[in-house]
Amino acid sequence: MPAMPASPVVLILASGRGERFCASGGAVHKLQALLAGQPVLAHTLDAVRASGLAWHMEQAPHPGMGDSIAAAVRATRSAAGWLVLPADLPLVLPQTLRAVAQALQEGACSVVRPVFEDARGHPVGFGADCGEALAGLVGAQGAAAIVQAQHKAGRLKEIVVHDPGVVTDIDTLTDLARAEVLWLARRQGR
Template identity: 75%
Template sequence: MSAPVVLVLASGRGERFAASGGGGAKLQALLGGVPVLQRTLDAVRASGLAWHLESAPHPGMGDSIAAAVRATRGAAGWLVLPGDLPLVLPETLRAVAAALAGQSVVVPRYRGQRGHPVGFAADCGDALAALAGEHGAAAIVRAHAAAGRVLALEVDDAGIVTDIDTTADLARAEELVRRS
């Protein structure tokens, strides 16, 4: 089986970032001197996995995921990674991809907290391609969890839960970058 494709979602409007006092687009905000989205893409490239950047405007996360899945139809699966997770590690991306073998859904966890990228096997493709609205793929995860087909994968990567939604989030991420 070939590896899944990482879907980097960069279609959001960043309204919470702007409301918190952020100037400009949050994905272009500098983190350690590098734009947030660039850091995310650098990790994806370093993972060695195939990837797709979904940056066209969409009304909600569900619409973004659906468009990205349709653009990569035929993939062995997908890792859904919001573009505002600039500290995710390449080895975490590879671990989620590897864990998809024999699973329908893989949800990474850091110290018990759910994070991204969430991995979906090819059998989830039709449901992902049909998504719409703000809620992303949570309903698909719940349906597979009810059937016992979700793997919770514990990883040692705070980057899976370090998203940049506000200027305070950016400041916390900056501190993590300084300490690393």
């Protein structure tokens, strides 16, 4: 049986200014806002650590999501691929991270995107063949153009996950309250 290729690196994007959260009434940066008694970022990091995958956190200020992704890819240039995970997704499950990584490692596609109840989420996985394009990103759009190009080329795989954490980002106080309800339901086994 051939050996599985090396695992991709999780890129935790924590460079944003969190302006929508503050505009919604948040008193601190959204990544420092408390969710179940812990900062949002701590929950995200806990999930990434529990996944067992290598990771890199990009915290330096950047003008846009594309710039942040590019900097993180350049910092991990020798990686076998990347899972792009915005830091404001505190409920993503470790097994979801592993499932995206495994689908990417299987090599039939260049991009893997999780889907929960017909909603596309994160982390989006990118193979090493996307490295040059990712490293050249600029602006606010992130990697949407790369995903679209791989989709047109038949190199995008969507995997259905049973993890609302892939679509539960924290942009407002309302989002934080909704995440708290989901977190409590998860703890109570619902």
